[in-house]
Amino acid sequence: MSVIDERYILKHPKSAEAFRQAADVFADGVTHDTRYVMPFPVVMTHGQGPLKWDVDGNEYVDYVCGHGSLILGHSHPAITLAVSEQVSRGTHLGGNTELELRWAKAIRELVPSVEKLRFHSSGTEATMMAMRLARAYTGRNKIVKFQDHFHGWSDYASAGSDGGTGGIPASTWESMIVVPSGDISAVEETLGSDGDVAAVITEPTGAHMGQYPLRLPHFLHDLREVTERYGVLMILDEVVTGFRVSRGGAQARYGVKPDLTTMAKIVAGGLPGGVVGGRADVIDMIAHTGDAEWDNNRRVAHPGTFNANPLSAAAGATCLEMLAREPINERADEMADRLRRGLNEVMGKMEVAGVAHGVSSLVMVAFGVECEPEEMWKLSSHDVHAAAKPGAAQGFKRGMLNAGVDVMGGRGFIVSASHTDAEVDKTLAAFEECLAAMREDNLV
Numbered sequence: 001m002s003v004i005d006e007r008y009i010l011k012h013p014k015s016a017e018a019f020r021q022a023a024d025v026f027a028d029g030v031t032h033d034t035r036y037v038m039p040f041p042v043v044m045t046h047g048q049g050p051l052k053w054d055v056d057g058n059e060y061v062d063y064v065c066g067h068g069s070l071i072l073g074h075s076h077p078a079i080t081l082a083v084s085e086q087v088s089r090g091t092h093l094g095g096n097t098e099l100e101l102r103w104a105k106a107i108r109e110l111v112p113s114v115e116k117l118r119f120h121s122s123g124t125e126a127t128m129m130a131m132r133l134a135r136a137y138t139g140r141n142k143i144v145k146f147q148d149h150f151h152g153w154s155d156y157a158s159a160g161s162d163g164g165t166g167g168i169p170a171s172t173w174e175s176m177i178v179v180p181s182g183d184i185s186a187v188e189e190t191l192g193s194d195g196d197v198a199a200v201i202t203e204p205t206g207a208h209m210g211q212y213p214l215r216l217p218h219f220l221h222d223l224r225e226v227t228e229r230y231g232v233l234m235i236l237d238e239v240v241t242g243f244r245v246s247r248g249g250a251q252a253r254y255g256v257k258p259d260l261t262t263m264a265k266i267v268a269g270g271l272p273g274g275v276v277g278g279r280a281d282v283i284d285m286i287a288h289t290g291d292a293e294w295d296n297n298r299r300v301a302h303p304g305t306f307n308a309n310p311l312s313a314a315a316g317a318t319c320l321e322m323l324a325r326e327p328i329n330e331r332a333d334e335m336a337d338r339l340r341r342g343l344n345e346v347m348g349k350m351e352v353a354g355v356a357h358g359v360s361s362l363v364m365v366a367f368g369v370e371c372e373p374e375e376m377w378k379l380s381s382h383d384v385h386a387a388a389k390p391g392a393a394q395g396f397k398r399g400m401l402n403a404g405v406d407v408m409g410g411r412g413f414i415v416s417a418s419h420t421d422a423e424v425d426k427t428l429a430a431f432e433e434c435l436a437a438m439r440e441d442n443l444v
């Protein structure tokens, strides 16, 4: 048995037992594909700030951070208070609320391209709606997306993604055009030869939270120029980058104004929620006009039991108002910069091939790759995959858990404003321990 597995099994007996029960009731024994860890995932009990704990009493520095939704860390007192107060006032009021208005205003203040918006329950719903709005607005059918870019798990968004596409009718993808990530000439050729394209959708910093980076800011500016020239809508999927890579998202950081923006994660302050916002004339495709022919045939319907749920609204408004007032993004970025530098130093010192890169508080590790972090955009996802030894990502995830750190999906660190120098130091020591074990297991 590998060194990492042996330690992992020894350290997590109660998780192993809980997993036996979980495997009986959940497919794969998990409730989200990326939580699948062999031979079993760790079962968590609670979190506080940058830390969380498992059923065996082990403490972790957390870099999953609610899949990127917790920029304030776990159970921030202001969020806890806002949500607890709202719980006692009602978890669903079945009507408009002042709270949802406060939430919307906080979004508009931070993201000026959002003239109007609608709330959803998740990022998947938000990107589904953005694509539908674009189709309805332009009267065209096709959406261009980039290879490997993740926009949730809907049928359309799953085009050009890795595996797991069973159950999706082949006809769905007749209206999806997948082009290589970052390839502006391919976009230009497509828009030039196909008059049926409604929109281009992109992750702003590259596929999978910037694991495979784009050349920034050039790519976003070029995409804006090309889409504008062909009269095609640009959808910026800021589900991860929104309120993170700057308080106004990637669009504020890189100076680009999309027609539509999709948001989730941080927007709801760590609770479930999503948003499509953007040009008023596009969002108003949801509005009734009183013209029966239009309302029945052209209007975009938008129900959803938990749209603008009061608990999410309370958490979201509180979080975004704090981001507007306090140097939260700056704090998270500063810790991430220290972490990124430290990870590269550790790999250098231990002579492990690899590079820590990423934008803002998203820190990615590419094992086996040897280039400057700023040059990562030159590599394709295939190059990055091929550079790592088989099993490196899973070994990294488990090796870091053994050393008291939980990383996101075996590929990186999502840093919050609650992380301090102490957690970063602990993480770097854990990384050294993990690399030593990975070396013994021939994973680096």
Ligand SMILES: Cc1ncc(COP(=O)(O)O)c(C=O)c1O
Pocket: 067, 122, 123, 124, 125, 127, 150, 151, 152, 153, 203, 209, 237, 238, 239, 240, 264, 265
């Ligand atoms: C860029 C991006 N878009 C959309 C989604 C889907 O969001 P959700 O998981 O809330 O459905 C994700 C999820 O991680 C994402 O990273």
